[in-house]
Amino acid sequence: MSKTITLAHGNGGAENNELISKVFYKAFKNDILVKSEDAAVIHNGELAFSTDSFTVSPLFFNGADIGKLAICGTCNDLSMMGAKPKYLTCSVIIEEGFEIRSLEKIVRSMKEELAKNGAIVVSGDTKVVPKGSVDKIFINTTGIGEIQYKGISSNNITEDDLILVSRDIGAHGATIFAAREGMDLETSLKSDCTSLYPQVEALINAGIKITALRDATRGGVSAVLNEWAKQSNICIEVEEDKIPICDEVKGICEMLGFEAMSLANEGTFVLAIPKEDAQKAIEVLHTFEEAQNASVIGKVTQQYEQKVILYSPWGTKRFLDTPTGELLPRIC
Amino acid sequence: MSKTITLAHGNGGAENNELISKVFYKAFKNDILVKSEDAAVIHNGELAFSTDSFTVSPLFFNGADIGKLAICGTCNDLSMMGAKPKYLTCSVIIEEGFEIRSLEKIVRSMKEELAKNGAIVVSGDTKVVPKGSVDKIFINTTGIGEIQYKGISSNNITEDDLILVSRDIGAHGATIFAAREGMDLETSLKSDCTSLYPQVEALINAGIKITALRDATRGGVSAVLNEWAKQSNICIEVEEDKIPICDEVKGICEMLGFEAMSLANEGTFVLAIPKEDAQKAIEVLHTFEEAQNASVIGKVTQQYEQKVILYSPWGTKRFLDTPTGELLPRIC
Numbered sequence: 001m002s003k004t005i006t007l008a009h010g011n012g013g014a015e016n017n018e019l020i021s022k023v024f025y026k027a028f029k030n031d032i033l034v035k036s037e038d039a040a041v042i043h044n045g046e047l048a049f050s051t052d053s054f055t056v057s058p059l060f061f062n063g064a065d066i067g068k069l070a071i072c073g074t075c076n077d078l079s080m081m082g083a084k085p086k087y088l089t090c091s092v093i094i095e096e097g098f099e100i101r102s103l104e105k106i107v108r109s110m111k112e113e114l115a116k117n118g119a120i121v122v123s124g125d126t127k128v129v130p131k132g133s134v135d136k137i138f139i140n141t142t143g144i145g146e147i148q149y150k151g152i153s154s155n156n157i158t159e160d161d162l163i164l165v166s167r168d169i170g171a172h173g174a175t176i177f178a179a180r181e182g183m184d185l186e187t188s189l190k191s192d193c194t195s196l197y198p199q200v201e202a203l204i205n206a207g208i209k210i211t212a213l214r215d216a217t218r219g220g221v222s223a224v225l226n227e228w229a230k231q232s233n234i235c236i237e238v239e240e241d242k243i244p245i246c247d248e249v250k251g252i253c254e255m256l257g258f259e260a261m262s263l264a265n266e267g268t269f270v271l272a273i274p275k276e277d278a279q280k281a282i283e284v285l286h287t288f289e290e291a292q293n294a295s296v297i298g299k300v301t302q303q304y305e306q307k308v309i310l311y312s313p314w315g316t317k318r319f320l321d322t323p324t325g326e327l328l329p330r331i332c
Numbered sequence: 333m334s335k336t337i338t339l340a341h342g343n344g345g346a347e348n349n350e351l352i353s354k355v356f357y358k359a360f361k362n363d364i365l366v367k368s369e370d371a372a373v374i375h376n377g378e379l380a381f382s383t384d385s386f387t388v389s390p391l392f393f394n395g396a397d398i399g400k401l402a403i404c405g406t407c408n409d410l411s412m413m414g415a416k417p418k419y420l421t422c423s424v425i426i427e428e429g430f431e432i433r434s435l436e437k438i439v440r441s442m443k444e445e446l447a448k449n450g451a452i453v454v455s456g457d458t459k460v461v462p463k464g465s466v467d468k469i470f471i472n473t474t475g476i477g478e479i480q481y482k483g484i485s486s487n488n489i490t491e492d493d494l495i496l497v498s499r500d501i502g503a504h505g506a507t508i509f510a511a512r513e514g515m516d517l518e519t520s521l522k523s524d525c526t527s528l529y530p531q532v533e534a535l536i537n538a539g540i541k542i543t544a545l546r547d548a549t550r551g552g553v554s555a556v557l558n559e560w561a562k563q564s565n566i567c568i569e570v571e572e573d574k575i576p577i578c579d580e581v582k583g584i585c586e587m588l589g590f591e592a593m594s595l596a597n598e599g600t601f602v603l604a605i606p607k608e609d610a611q612k613a614i615e616v617l618h619t620f621e622e623a624q625n626a627s628v629i630g631k632v633t634q635q636y637e638q639k640v641i642l643y644s645p646w647g648t649k650r651f652l653d654t655p656t657g658e659l660l661p662r663i664c
Contacts, residue, residue: 005430010460020458023436024422027443028453032419040454042419042476047375051421051474052457055465087364087374089383089474090356096661098337104355111359121360122372125384126352128342130661133387133467142383142421142474144374329428329462 006326012218012264013323037154038080038214039143045150048083050074051142057330059106059136061179063171063190064266066139067109069332072195072266073217074141075117079197080213080269082152082204083145085117091125091140098136106137116195119143149204154212154272157232161211162278163298164271166199166291167192168244169221173263174252176331189248194267194290206284212272215265217332219323222261224270225298225308226322233306238298238320241313261310262323264331272300338658344550344596345655369486370412370546371475377482380415382406383474389662391438391468393511395503395522396598398471399441401664404527404598405549406473407449411529412545412601414484414536415477417449423457423472430468438469448527451475481536486544486604489564493543494610495630496603498531498623499524500576501553505595506584508663521580526599526622538616544604547597549664551655554593556602557630557640558654565638570630570652573645593642594655596663604632 001022008015025033032040039050052073059066075085090110094103114120171192178184196215203210212232214224221243225236245253245260253260267290273281278296285294303309308320333354340347357365364372371382384405391398407417422442426435446452503524510516528547535542544564546556553575557568577585577592585592599622605613610628617626635641640652 001432003432005426005428005432005435005460007428007460007462010426010458016458020456023432023439024453024456024458027436027439028422028446028456030452030454032452032454033456036455040419040421042454043375043379049419049421049476050455051423051472053423053425053459053472055425055459055461057465087372087381089372089381090360091383091385091472091474093385093387093470094337094342096337096339100333100335100337100355103337104359107355107359114360120362120364121356122362122364122374123368123382124352124356124360124365126342126348126356127385127387128337128339128658128661129387129467130339132464133389133662134470135461135465138425138466138470140383140385140423140472140474142423142472144381144476326460329460330465332459 007329008326011323011326012223015324038077041081046147048078048081048145048147050077053138053140054332055138055330056332058179061191062175062184064193065106065109067106068113069193069266070139070141071110071113072193073332074143075119076196076215078143078145079200080215081147082149083147085119085143085145085197087122088119088141088143089123090121093127093129093134093138095134095136096128096131113195117197149210152210152213154214154228154231157211157228157234157272157300159300160274161272161300162275162296163236164273164278164281164294164296165221166269166285166294168246168293169265169268170245170249170260170263172266173328173331174249177252177328187248192265192267196267196269199285199288199291202284203281206280208277208281209274211274213269215269217266218264220262220264221270222320222323229308230306235301235304236298236308237301239311242295242297244293244295261320262327339661340658343655343658344555347656370409373413378479380410380413380477380479382409385470385472386664387470387662388664390511393523394507394516396525397438397441399438400445401525401598402471402473403442403445404525405664406475407451408528408547410475410477411532412547413479414481415479417451417475417477417529419454420451420473420475421455422453425459425461425466425470427466427468428460428463445527449529481542484542484545486546486560486563489543489560489566489604489632491632492606493604493632494607494628495568496605496610496613496626496628497553498601498617498626500578500625501597501600502577502581502592502595504598505660505663506581509584509660519580524597524599528599528601531617531620531623534616535613538612540609540613541606543606545601547601549598550596552594552596553602554652554655561638561640567633567636568630568640569633571643574627574629576625576627593652594659598664
């Protein structure tokens with residue numbers, strides 16, 4: 001590991017994993033932390049507990065703002081453990097001189113998104129720092145959810161499961177990129193930022209068996225699939241033309257050489273569902289406007305150890321690796 | 333309220349309270365948040381839940397560093413609700429270029445302080461932002477504690493209670509000030525930063541009745557007493573010469589015109605204890621090295637509505653108001 005922190009250490013990919021394991025896990029190690037996925041499972045398996053800090057730039061962008069993102073991000077982490085988001089804390093660090101009107105707009109977005117989750121903010125903290133100590137505003141949200149479906153774990157995926165995504169991928173990353181480049185007015189592209197609990201709840205209520213869920217934030221679908229391949233000691237084989245990608249995201253990727261599979265999402269999740277329930281899961285997801293493109297994208301095999309393989313429509317194949325380097329800092 | 337955020341909005345005093353109530357409480361209002369003191373009480377009164385972000389500068393100072401502070405701050409908030417700190421999340425925002433050795437030192441401090449609370453970190457988040465987007469490192473910790481003593485509330489203080497402080501006041505604020513001014517090598521002054529749960533646990537185990545507890549962080553003892561006077565609709569009368577203040581803090585206050593009562597603390601708490609148990613509480617506190625100066629400092633009356641009165645040894649009296657303005661940004 002290098003002697004100083006680099007932007008790649010926050011990419012949600014390989015360097016990020018190395019920093020977390022060599023610095024944080026090494027010091028804090030305990031059974032719950034080691035098993036913790038999107039959220040930790042605590043209190044006799046009753047509650048999920050998860051934290052996220054949001055540093056996104058710009059603060060306002062097509063489809064969302066830092067406030068909506070801060071609620072979706074933490075509530076989605078809880079949802080991915082089968083938990084209903086219930087109690088959140090909200091801690092803000094604000095730069096001196098920040099407009100109170102902008103703060104109010106952000107807080108209104110948070111309020112609206114909380115309602116969609118049926119969650120409330122029960123405690124908070126407000127810090128103000130001198131100009132230059134922080135860029136505008138950073139928000140931390142930490143949440144507790146009540147687990148409705150037990151046993152979701154990325155350690156348990158087997159050849160009996162299929163791999164699904166809940167919608168077209170990469171919209172959040174592409175939107176933030178477009179906003180920074182001033183391209184956001186010329187495109188209908190918008191962030192996928194959404195609260196996922198309603199979709200998870202519908203899957204649970206439909207009686208669908210769930211092996212693993214993960215929202216594909218930093219590092220995108222690539223990071224999730226590679227982590228799952230390692231944790232469950234499996235090979236995940238994906239058919240490239242089954243992966244839904246909208247035209248705007250395709251365009252940005254082609255123009256700039258990005259890989260849509262590595263772009264961040266904020267309302268798109270990957271599912272490992274037993275084969276017999278996969279079609280029903282797709283049908284349930286399709287009842288949601290945001291999940292019209294939900295698709296089965298791959299299967300689980302033992303062809304290679306802990307690898308993700310991407311098959312092209314022309315019959316060629318390649319390994320899809322955990323993303324490295326820093327594509328876009330301050331994406332969330 | 334002004335149109336932009338000022339440093340005073342983060343002072344733990346009057347302007348801070350205004351921002352919280354007019355922006356955050358207004359949007360997020362719910363019964364738990366309104367009743368929330370140092371921590372929210374959730375899950376049928378079983379659990380306390382609290383968050384804090386730490387932006388202190390410098391990162392390392394006499395008596396502690398940002399890591400120790402980040403654990404003490406959140407665990408102490410839980411302790412003040414009679415809760416045993418149990419599960420914490422840790423979310424860091426790091427500036428590109430920050431030394432990994434410094435990060436490891438901070439994380440080691442966190443680990444040591446967690447052990448003193450019997451708490452563990454179960455989930456985390458790591459963000460890296462480009463140079464200039466944050467000053468070095470900010471840390472959020474959010475904690476869940478198991479409530480051991482129910483009913484602690486700053487709404488319930490009456491004339492049957494006495495007001496105590498657990499030790500000499502103002503050491504943290506004075507230490508940070510001295511460190512910034514380069515005075516820290518010439519003084520034996522060090523921050524009071526300490527985990528308070530052991531002291532709270534000893535009070536509970538001794539069977540002492542507790543009306544209210546509050547650690548006197550930003551805004552110091554002044555902010556706590558004024559908040560209590562308002563919330564319990566009482567007058568708090570304090571004898572100035574009963575307030576323990578060490579010589580170094582007195583010196584810095586005299587030299588610079590600070591009021592020790594408004595200086596931040598990070599391991600000093602104010603107690604409202606029924607008269608019949610106050611002496612026993614002092615005896616329990618005196619068994620702790622950090623609380624050798626624990627003292628009864630005042631009583632509760634109805635002389636004025638929601639006021640704090642300070643009596644000098646010469647028989648004069650004055651009102652002690654909620655602190656205003658910004659004494660020291662980035663104190664915690």
